[in-house]
Amino acid sequence: MSPRLVRLAVIATAAGAFSGLFGIGGGTIIVPLLILWLGYEDREATGTSLAAIAIIAALGTAVHGAYGNVHVLEGVLVGVPAIGGVVAGTALQQRAPERAIPAAFALLLVVSAAVLLF
Amino acid sequence: MDLVGALAIGFAAGVASGMIGIGGGLLFVPGLVIFLGLSQLDAEATSLLAVIVVAVVGAWRQHGYGNVRPRDALFLGVLSPVGVLGGVVLANALSERALALAFAGLQLVLAVQLARRALTR
Numbered sequence: 001m002s003p004r005l006v007r008l009a010v011i012a013t014a015a016g017a018f019s020g021l022f023g024i025g026g027g028t029i030i031v032p033l034l035i036l037w038l039g040y041e042d043r044e045a046t047g048t049s050l051a052a053i054a055i056i057a058a059l060g061t062a063v064h065g066a067y068g069n070v071h072v073l074e075g076v077l078v079g080v081p082a083i084g085g086v087v088a089g090t091a092l093q094q095r096a097p098e099r100a101i102p103a104a105f106a107l108l109l110v111v112s113a114a115v116l117l118f
Numbered sequence: 119m120d121l122v123g124a125l126a127i128g129f130a131a132g133v134a135s136g137m138i139g140i141g142g143g144l145l146f147v148p149g150l151v152i153f154l155g156l157s158q159l160d161a162e163a164t165s166l167l168a169v170i171v172v173a174v175v176g177a178w179r180q181h182g183y184g185n186v187r188p189r190d191a192l193f194l195g196v197l198s199p200v201g202v203l204g205g206v207v208l209a210n211a212l213s214e215r216a217l218a219l220a221f222a223g224l225q226l227v228l229a230v231q232l233a234r235r236a237l238t239r
Contacts, residue, residue, distance in 0.1 A: 012195070013197065020209060022221050025143055048185070048189075050135070069123075070161075070163045070164050071154075077154065081125045081129040082129060082132030082172045085131060104137060106236060112225055116147070
């Protein structure tokens, strides 16, 4: 395996573990590591990460489904409105300054952690 | 009210996903726990189902802007199963509170790293 492929394998394994453990896509792992290890620019890392997450989340859903943990109706209730959100967010990203993107990410994480703890 | 909250947080998760490149799980999970009464474990599992939808639509939009490298994305997906399996098995082994604390802790650690990145650029 080339050094580049090894890096991709490490990113994929770490992202998969975080995805299965936390119910997230794994973009929190993939985006920063594509930038740091493979020299990606922010928007390219974002786009490539989303495409990888489609596969990773499908695998995670299948394994969690085998444990009987997946609630399909509830998943549809939050997933369908998210389709409109992602189209709006993607368009907005093309206009937002590069610096604003990680700042918005940080704010999002703090708010959602606080909600979960309290 | 709970239904409105669930729909609203779903929309917000989509916006965040499109802007930042996450699948939206960071908002889906607390949304499913608070508005739809799921356990932390079931919320995480169900979040992944919604993440698939968001990631497919997000990747399609980002591809339109020329931001996707399909070969690397495919490698990342194909090389992920060992990690996914380990993560799911661990999530099922941990207690509810441990899972919630770990989830919140992960978010805070990442928030600090990203805030630093935004400030030093």
